[in-house]
Amino acid sequence: xxxxxxxxxxxxxxxxxxxxxxxxxxxxxxxxxxxxxxxxxxxxxxxxxxxxxxxxxxxxxxxxxxxxxxxxxxxxxxxxxxxxxxxxxxxxxxxxxxxxxxxxxxxxxxxxx
Amino acid sequence: xxxxxxxxxxxxxxxxxxxxxxxxxxxxxxxxxxxxxxxxxxxxxxxxxxxxxxxxxxxxxxxxxxxxxxxxxxxxxxxxxxxxxxxxxxxxxxxxxxxxxxxxxxxxxx
Numbered sequence: 001x002x003x004x005x006x007x008x009x010x011x012x013x014x015x016x017x018x019x020x021x022x023x024x025x026x027x028x029x030x031x032x033x034x035x036x037x038x039x040x041x042x043x044x045x046x047x048x049x050x051x052x053x054x055x056x057x058x059x060x061x062x063x064x065x066x067x068x069x070x071x072x073x074x075x076x077x078x079x080x081x082x083x084x085x086x087x088x089x090x091x092x093x094x095x096x097x098x099x100x101x102x103x104x105x106x107x108x109x110x111x112x113x
Numbered sequence: 114x115x116x117x118x119x120x121x122x123x124x125x126x127x128x129x130x131x132x133x134x135x136x137x138x139x140x141x142x143x144x145x146x147x148x149x150x151x152x153x154x155x156x157x158x159x160x161x162x163x164x165x166x167x168x169x170x171x172x173x174x175x176x177x178x179x180x181x182x183x184x185x186x187x188x189x190x191x192x193x194x195x196x197x198x199x200x201x202x203x204x205x206x207x208x209x210x211x212x213x214x215x216x217x218x219x220x221x222x223x
Contacts (some may be wrong), residue, residue, distance in 0.1 A: 015131030024181065035213075042213055042214075042216075043157070043200075043211075044213075057146060088154065090156045090157075091156075092157075092211070101147055102157075102159060102211065103151075103159065104155075104156025104157050105156050106154075106155055106156055107154070107155070107156050109154070
C-alpha cells in the first residue's frame with residue numbers, strides 16, 4: 001500500500017512569506033501528526049489531528065497551524081516565516097493511537113532565506 | 114511522557130550483533146517502548162515495539178527486563194546500510210505525541 005506522501009519535497013521561501021505543506025496519510029489512517037526536525041533541536045512535535053480535530057499541540061508559536069480534511073489529508077501552514085523555521089518537516093500517520101507505531105513520510109525540506 | 118537516555122553514538126563492524134540500550138526510569142505502567150530508525154533527510158521508520166519481556170520481528174529484537182526501566186534493541190548481523198540514528202521512545206500505545214530524544218548514531222564499518 002502507498003506510504004505517507006508529503007509535498008512538496010523541497011521548498012525555498014523568503015523571510016516574511018507564508019508556506020503551506022501537504023501530507024497524505026496511509027489509506028485508512030485517521031491520525032496525522034507533524035514534526036519539525038533541525039540539527040539544533042532534533043525532532044519536535046508540532047501537532048496532531050484526528051478526524052479533522054486537533055488532539056495535541058506542541059510548544060510552537062501560533063504562526064504554525066494545521067488542519068485536516070475529511071479524507072484525512074492534512075496541511076500545515078507557517079506564516080511570517082523566519083530564518084529559524086528552516087527545517088525538515090515530517091508528517092506521520094497512524095490508524096488510531098499508534099499501537100503499531102507511526103509511519104512517517106520523507107518530509108518537506110523548507111529553507112527560509 | 115517518560116524521558117529516555119541513550120548513548121549518543123556507537124560503532125560496529127559488518128556482521129556483528131549490535132545492542133543499543135535505552136534507560137527509562139520513569140516509565141509508567143501503561144507505557145509501551147518503541148524504537149525508530151532514521152536515515153539522513155528521511156522520516157523515522159518504525160522498527161519494533163514492546164511492553165515487556167522479549168519481542169522479535171524480521172529486523173530486530175527488543176529485550177525488556179521485568180522492571181521495565183530499560184530496554185535493549187538488538188540488531189543481528191548489521192550491514193553498512195544499518196548506519197543510521199536509532200531513537201527509543203516511551204509512551205502509551207494511544208499516545209499521539211511522540212517525544213524524541215537525541216537518539217543513538219550507529220556507525221557500521223566494513
